[in-house]
Amino acid sequence: MKRRRTDSLHSEVTGGPLVTVSRSSFWLEDGSVVLQAESTQFKVHRTILSRHSSVFKDMFAIVRPSESEPSVEGCPLVHLSDSAQDVTYLLEALYDQTCTSRRVLPFPVVAAMLRLGTKYDFNALREEALLRLRSEFPSSLEEWEVLPSNYTHIQDHDGILFDIINLALEQGIGSILPMAYYLCIQDFDDILNGIPREDGTTARIPPEVQRTCILGREKILVAQAENTLSWLDNDYISLTCSEREVCKATCASLVRWVYKPQAHPGRSLEKWSQLSKGPLCPMCTVDGKETHETGRRAMWDMMPVYFGLPPWEELKDLDR
Structure with missing residues (x-):
């Protein structure tokens, strides 16, 4: 050939x-x-x-x-x-088997595999694209916990998060939206102003998605205080606290750290080990960790709902 x-x-x-x-x-x-x-x-x-x-x-x-x-x-x-570029990526995947290797693929390649894989029923290419997207934005807390901070299956670039959100909306891949939105709300300025690219363009999300993210962010901040961080409501955590002055000082320090100058939605899914600062007595440590982890699980389960989406199980079934 x-x-x-x-x-x-x-x-x-x-x-x-x-x-x-x-x-x-x-x-x-x-x-x-x-x-x-x-x-x-x-x-x-x-x-x-x-x-x-x-x-x-x-x-x-x-x-x-x-x-x-x-x-x-x-x-x-x-x-x-x-587009000619999408067809080129499709043919490269078919003939050169670029998609079957474990190497990181550029986002436009993954987008073409999903877009044309769905349109023309190139099922293997579509499934490979979905696998890569779902690996970056999982639908289980256990997968999220072990996810590296950088992209591992799709090549990173300025504005990639917005590009992925727009692709998911275009192709009806709802299962990746909750965590994509969750990452999106970590930077309020990006939601409003977009993300500049090196070529002078700006990555943006549609106005209706901006609204979804802003409203979802406010819901998450409220839920975060009521769930993951509810153990900070009192001067000390456990009713059987054995070091009240020590634990009171630690809780006060944590409140300042978490809420000053303002609360951040990224605390919602942080592990106890990432959040706990300063000494706590054994009983406050046990009770605080249990409350924190229970609240964290509750927040994960509700994450799609905060953004006006169906629950996790329904989202998976709705993926086109």
């Missing part, structure tokens, strides 16, 4: 006007079909497309080449309404 270099040419469309198009690097000498996306053509194999996509399989089974149909170099021409 030898590829020709990318160049410009006049299409050899039978029975139609000459149109200048760009020939992509996917121009295989033994290809049997030409795909055209925007002004770029790709000469590839019908058998490869049919093997991986039920949509292309059915289309090729119904449509038979004829002299009256457009063709290029004797191959039928199929026009696609997708």
Whole structure:
């Protein structure tokens, strides 16, 4: 399967006007079909497309080449309404198996795999894209707890969080939205003003998502005080506290640390070990940790609801 270099040419469309198009690097000498996306053509194999996509399989089974149909170099021409870049990423995934390696993929590649994988039923590509997205934004607290601070399956870039949110909304992947929104609300300025990119553009979320995040942030701050951090309500934590002055001083210090100059929604899911500061007596430590972890679990369970979404189990079932 030898590829020709990318160049410009006049299409050899039978029975139609000459149109200048760009020939992509996917121009295989033994290809049997030409795909055209925007002004770029790709000469590839019908058998490869049919093997991986039920949509292309059915289309090729119904449509038979004829002299009256457009063709290029004797191959039928199929026009696609997708971007040329997305089609390039799709073909790279099919032919070069870029998606099956464990290496980190750029977001546009993952987006193309999901978008075209869904549209044309390239099921393996779609599932791989979903796996990567769900790995970054899990739907269980246990998975969230062990998640690294950096992206591990999708290449990071300025504004990637907003790009992922917009893709999830476009493709109906609701299960990743709660934690994507949760990360989004950690920086209030970004919600309002967007995230500048190196190319001069700004990543933004739609106004309705801004509203969802702002309202969700306020709900989480209230719930955080009532659940995860409720053990800070009193001067000391346990009724059987054995070091009241010590524990009172520690709790006062923690209140200042947590709430000054203002509360931060990121405390909602922090572990006890991340939050506890200063000495506490054994009973306050036990009772505080139990209250903290119970509240933390309750906040996780309610996370979708804070953002106006269905509960976790329903969200998973609703993924298109």
